[in-house]
Amino acid sequence: MSVAPYSIGELMESGLVTSLSGALAQSRRIETLANNVANTDTPGFKSRDLIFEEMLEDAKAVDTRTDISPGPLRKSEILARPANENRPVLHGRDFANLKQGAVRQTSNPLDIAIQGNGFMEVLTPNGIRLTRAGNLSLDDKGQLVNADGFLILGESKSANAAQDPSKRALQVGSGRLEISQEGDVYRAVAGGHENVGKLSLVQVENPAALKPEGNSLWEAGQDAFLKYPNQTAGRDPSSVVIPEEVLTKANPLGPTNVKPQVHQGMLEASNVNPVGQMTSLIEAHRLFEQNLKIMQSVGEMTGRLSEIGKF
Amino acid sequence: MSMLNTLNTAATGMDAQSKQIETISNNLANADTTGFKKSRTDFQDLLYQNIKAPGAATSATTQNPTGVQIGAGVKVIGTSRDHEDGTLKPTSRKLDIAVEGIGFLAIQKPNGELAYTRDGSLRVGPEGQLQNADGYAVVPEIQIPENTKDINITFDGRVQVRDEAGAVNDLGQLQLTSFANDAGLQAEGGNLYSATPASGAPIPGTPTDGGLGRIHQGYLEASNVKPVSEMTDMIRSQRVYELNSKIISTADQMMNSLNNIR
Numbered sequence: 001m002s003v004a005p006y007s008i009g010e011l012m013e014s015g016l017v018t019s020l021s022g023a024l025a026q027s028r029r030i031e032t033l034a035n036n037v038a039n040t041d042t043p044g045f046k047s048r049d050l051i052f053e054e055m056l057e058d059a060k061a062v063d064t065r066t067d068i069s070p071g072p073l074r075k076s077e078i079l080a081r082p083a084n085e086n087r088p089v090l091h092g093r094d095f096a097n098l099k100q101g102a103v104r105q106t107s108n109p110l111d112i113a114i115q116g117n118g119f120m121e122v123l124t125p126n127g128i129r130l131t132r133a134g135n136l137s138l139d140d141k142g143q144l145v146n147a148d149g150f151l152i153l154g155e156s157k158s159a160n161a162a163q164d165p166s167k168r169a170l171q172v173g174s175g176r177l178e179i180s181q182e183g184d185v186y187r188a189v190a191g192g193h194e195n196v197g198k199l200s201l202v203q204v205e206n207p208a209a210l211k212p213e214g215n216s217l218w219e220a221g222q223d224a225f226l227k228y229p230n231q232t233a234g235r236d237p238s239s240v241v242i243p244e245e246v247l248t249k250a251n252p253l254g255p256t257n258v259k260p261q262v263h264q265g266m267l268e269a270s271n272v273n274p275v276g277q278m279t280s281l282i283e284a285h286r287l288f289e290q291n292l293k294i295m296q297s298v299g300e301m302t303g304r305l306s307e308i309g310k311f
Numbered sequence: 312m313s314m315l316n317t318l319n320t321a322a323t324g325m326d327a328q329s330k331q332i333e334t335i336s337n338n339l340a341n342a343d344t345t346g347f348k349k350s351r352t353d354f355q356d357l358l359y360q361n362i363k364a365p366g367a368a369t370s371a372t373t374q375n376p377t378g379v380q381i382g383a384g385v386k387v388i389g390t391s392r393d394h395e396d397g398t399l400k401p402t403s404r405k406l407d408i409a410v411e412g413i414g415f416l417a418i419q420k421p422n423g424e425l426a427y428t429r430d431g432s433l434r435v436g437p438e439g440q441l442q443n444a445d446g447y448a449v450v451p452e453i454q455i456p457e458n459t460k461d462i463n464i465t466f467d468g469r470v471q472v473r474d475e476a477g478a479v480n481d482l483g484q485l486q487l488t489s490f491a492n493d494a495g496l497q498a499e500g501g502n503l504y505s506a507t508p509a510s511g512a513p514i515p516g517t518p519t520d521g522g523l524g525r526i527h528q529g530y531l532e533a534s535n536v537k538p539v540s541e542m543t544d545m546i547r548s549q550r551v552y553e554l555n556s557k558i559i560s561t562a563d564q565m566m567n568s569l570n571n572i573r
Contacts, residue, residue: 027313027565028362028381034317034558035356035382038324040551041331042354042385050379094379106351108393110494135353137391140511142491147353147388149509173491176413176522188522212380214358215388274554285561292568299572 015298022291025052026284032094033281036272044132044216045270046096049280098207098252101271103263109177110136113268117253118201118229118260121153122146122217123165128153130202133216134267142173144185148215154185154197155230170197179264183230203227203256206246229259314569316383317562323384324555327354330387331548338536346397346429346502347534349541350390357383394493397535399527405462406433406441409532412524414487417450417515418443418503425450426503427488427496427513429532441470445501453483464528468518487523488513 029050036047103113112134114120119130136152139145144152153168176188183199204210205225210218220226225242254260331352341347362379399409408431410416415427428443436442441453453470455462461473468485490496495509506513518526 023569024313027317028379030558030562030565031313031317031320031381034320034324034555034562035384037551037554037558038320038327038385039354039356039382040324040554041327041352041548042356045356048380048382094381106393107395108351108391133355135391137494138492138511140491140495140508142511147355147391190521211378212356212359212382214356214382216355274550277554278557281558281561285565288565289568292572296572 016295019291019294019298023288023295025050026288026291029284030281030288033277033284037274037277039270040272040274042133042216042270043135043267044101045272046098046101046132046212047270047272047277048094048096048212050094095208096210096212097271098210099271100254101268103266104269105266107265109179109264110138111265111267112136112179113263113266114201114260115263116258116260117203117251117256119204119218120146121165121200121202123151123153123168124148124217128165129213129217130204130210130220131217132268138172142171144170144172146216153200155200155228157197168197168200170199172196179262181261181263182259183262198230199262200228201230201260201262203229203260204253205242205251205256206249207251207253227256229256313381314562314566316381318559320382320384321555321558321562323357323386324558325552327352327385327387328548328552328555332545332552334390335541335545335548339538339541342534342536342538342541344502344534345432346532347536348392348394348397348429349534349536350392352390353388354385355388357386359383391494392496392498393535395535397533399530400533402529402531404432405464405528406435407431407529407531408433408464408485409527409530410487410518410524411527412522413489414516414518414523415489415504416443417486417488417513418447419450420447420503424505425513426499426505428502428504430502431526432531443502449485451483451486453485455482456480464526466519466525466527468526484517485526486515487518487526488515489523490514 032048032050039045039047100115103115114132114134119132120134122129122131131146133146135147137145137147137149139149146152151166151169153165154170156168170185172185172187178186178188178193179199180186183201185196185199186193187196202220203226204220205227206223209221209224211221213219223246225246334350334352338349359380359382362381364378396411399411410429410431415429416431418426418428420426426447430443432444433449434442434444434446435455436446436448439455439457441449441455443449455472456474458474459472460475463471463473464485465471468487470482470485471479472482473479490506490513491511492509495507495511496504497507497510499505516523518524
């Protein structure tokens with residue numbers, strides 16, 4: 001195994017680059033925490049966090065030992081990496097904490113909370129998006145819309161209607177609205193109530209493929225593997241083949257074989273946990289300071305080196 | 312720089328919470344206003360910045376499963392009014408009416424436009440017409456004769472008077488107006504609302520007919536503000552405001568350390 005030792009200059013540089021990337025990573029993380037805290041009161045909001053791949057991962061990638069038993073890398077072996085493999089930590093992964101938020105009673109008939117793995121379909125100008133924000137409203141035609149005025153879609157009653165989502169609007173009109181736990185929407189009419197359709201509830205088999213779009217909307221990627229538990233017409237669930245690794249992974253939204261339940265007069269609060277956010281904030285802050293400290297030390301060392309030989 | 316973004320993000324959080332406190336204070340100030348409907352502040356998350364798109368290649372055969380997306384904070388999407396009925400309070404006035412259920416009384420403002428109200432504390436004007444507390448005429452107009460001894464208003468809004476001689480006269484029927492979307496009405500102050508494109512066109516109708524509410528004489532509808540829940544909302548809102556300010560002070564300290572690095 002050829003070992004190309006670092007020059008002192010390279011070592012200094014790698015120390016600076018590593019700690020700089022660490023400091024940048026932590027400031028990114030604080031940005032994410034700030035977004036969580038700002039959305040503490042946003043209905044249906046899911047908090048997010050960043051995780052960072054450790055530097056050692058890179059070192060393992062170039063571990064070419066064949067003659068010694070596997071174990072922790074020795075210092076000399078980590079340093080044996082070629083200089084151009086010295087990658088900073090910046091490439092973190094962010095992920096949403098998709099756990100159910102607390103359900104709060106509002107007694108407003110236009111507020112609904114979804115319990116379990118389920119999203120509503122919203123027809124936006126960019127296409128159909130998913131949401132769990134249940135603070136609904138009505139538009140001037142009396143159709144069910146979200147807080148932005150985009151149509152909330154119902155299940156299509158025939159295979160034809162599945163082609164044109166705008167035909168799946170739920171016409172409620174004035175009068176008292178009632179939504180059952182299964183998502184059936186009723187409006188009060190003289191002497192009883194009339195069914196105007198059923199909320200289209202979507203289950204997500206692979207939540208990692210959900211992309212937050214802002215405005216409390218999520219865009220489902222192609223590999224999200226959506227399921228429509230309420231749907232009977234126009235969709236053929238058997239045509240979708242879900243890979244084994246998706247099925248075996250624990251679904252943070254909840255299992256898809258349990259139908260989601262709709263609770264009227266309630267809202268799902270954000271799942272931002274202020275205690276968790278504050279401890280993460282302190283942690284990220286301290287790591288940031290430590291990385292700065294290292295940068296400072298490296299700077300001082302370089303300074304001392306340049307003093308050697310001066311008389 | 313990301314720390315400046317952090318400051319902005321936390322600032323959107325503080326701004327949103329201060330709007331929420333404004334709404335709560337208006338609700339509490341109107342806790343005793345007849346027919347007042349409480350409002351709520353609705354929030355949404357802002358757009359996300361794609362630092363690294365989900366699905367970006369991490370090697371020749373693998374993709375990043377989630378990517379890195381950082382949000383920019385929160386915005387107030389609107390204040391929605393909760394048109395839930397307030398409790399009906401008995402009064403002893405014959406001209407106090409409360410609507411139980413759906414529907415607004417129509418009122419003609421001095422500029423001729425119609426406004427809608429749930430405040431049924433009515434008066435008889437100088438020319439005998441039925442008016443609201445501000446002196447605006449109730450629509451359709453109802454004229455109370457001078458020699459009236461007693462007024463009776465039925466559940467379905469019919470106004471009957473008994474004169475000094477004991478003869479009972481039917482003066483007409485009050486109407487209620489409903490909207491496709493009550494929450495889209497614009498509050499004008501003075502307990503009045505006006506129709507907007509969001510509320511849909513006013514649909515006049517007869518009380519108790521087609522889902523419209525009933526009229527109760529001798530009652531007023533109290534506000535639907537629940538002071539206890541407003542207070543707990545206020546406490547929560549204040550704490551979230553503080554959490555956001557904590558983020559700002561942390562970002563500030565980090566920038567300070569950065570500036571002192573040499």
